[in-house]
Amino acid sequence: xxxxxxxxxxxxxxxxxxxxxxxxxxxxxxxxxxxxxxxxxxxxxxxxxxxxxxxxxxxxxxxxxxxxxxxxxxxxxxxxxxxxxxxxxxxxxxxxxxxxxxxxxxxxxxxx
Amino acid sequence: xxxxxxxxxxxxxxxxxxxxxxxxxxxxxxxxxxxxxxxxxxxxxxxxxxxxxxxxxxxxxxxxxxxxxxxxxxxxxxxxxxxxxxxxxxxxxxxxxxxxxxxxxxxxxxxxxx
Numbered sequence: 001x002x003x004x005x006x007x008x009x010x011x012x013x014x015x016x017x018x019x020x021x022x023x024x025x026x027x028x029x030x031x032x033x034x035x036x037x038x039x040x041x042x043x044x045x046x047x048x049x050x051x052x053x054x055x056x057x058x059x060x061x062x063x064x065x066x067x068x069x070x071x072x073x074x075x076x077x078x079x080x081x082x083x084x085x086x087x088x089x090x091x092x093x094x095x096x097x098x099x100x101x102x103x104x105x106x107x108x109x110x111x112x
Numbered sequence: 113x114x115x116x117x118x119x120x121x122x123x124x125x126x127x128x129x130x131x132x133x134x135x136x137x138x139x140x141x142x143x144x145x146x147x148x149x150x151x152x153x154x155x156x157x158x159x160x161x162x163x164x165x166x167x168x169x170x171x172x173x174x175x176x177x178x179x180x181x182x183x184x185x186x187x188x189x190x191x192x193x194x195x196x197x198x199x200x201x202x203x204x205x206x207x208x209x210x211x212x213x214x215x216x217x218x219x220x221x222x223x224x225x226x
Contacts, residue, residue: 033214036215043215043217055131090215099160100157100215102154
């Protein structure tokens with residue numbers, strides 16, 4: 001079963017607007033990562049946040065983590081058409097195994 | 113480094129045939145993952161290796177699927193016999209291992225079983 005669930009499943013915004021995607025997960029984690037997937041391509045790592053961190057920034061990306069609610073959000077500011085892609089969160093369980101379980105993804109479409 | 117290299121990029125095969133997907137991880141990475149992606153089920157982790165040893169194969173759907181990693185620079189995922197429901201994009205990913213490292217993905221193999 002999926003560890004992470006993103007919402008919304010799909011999001012359509014105008015260029016320049018901000019996009020917010022959410023991820024909820026089920027079990028305790030060591031870290032949470034966000035990936036982007038362009039159509040027909042492999043996934044590309046965007047940002048990693050550790051369980052003891054609450055917020056992290058990377059360029060136009062801002063990630064928050066609330067371990068008490070088992071949720072994370074990814075904010076893309078000043079979106080561009082090139083940001084059109086699917087976004088996934090991935091978590092590792094604190095089971096001692098170093099495997100990444102991906103959520104269902106959010107399909108983002110940025111209209112020029 | 114060229115990144116994670118998967119071959120073939122596309123594979124069309126008839127039901128019942130054996131299919132072998134190949135992966136070359138990034139040099140120096142000691143963790144390797146095989147994922148399957150479909151519209152219905154999303155990204156599923158099939159198996160992952162650490163230092164060439166299979167650590168968790170609980171995601172392998174059935175005995176028709178097998179994976180090997182004979183050395184640090186090569187892994188295969190085999191389906192025998194293949195079925196139409198195996199049609200999906202199969203991704204290989206590698207990482208340095210451990211708890212705080214990102215995974216690097218290959219471009220995937222799009223498998224179609226007819």
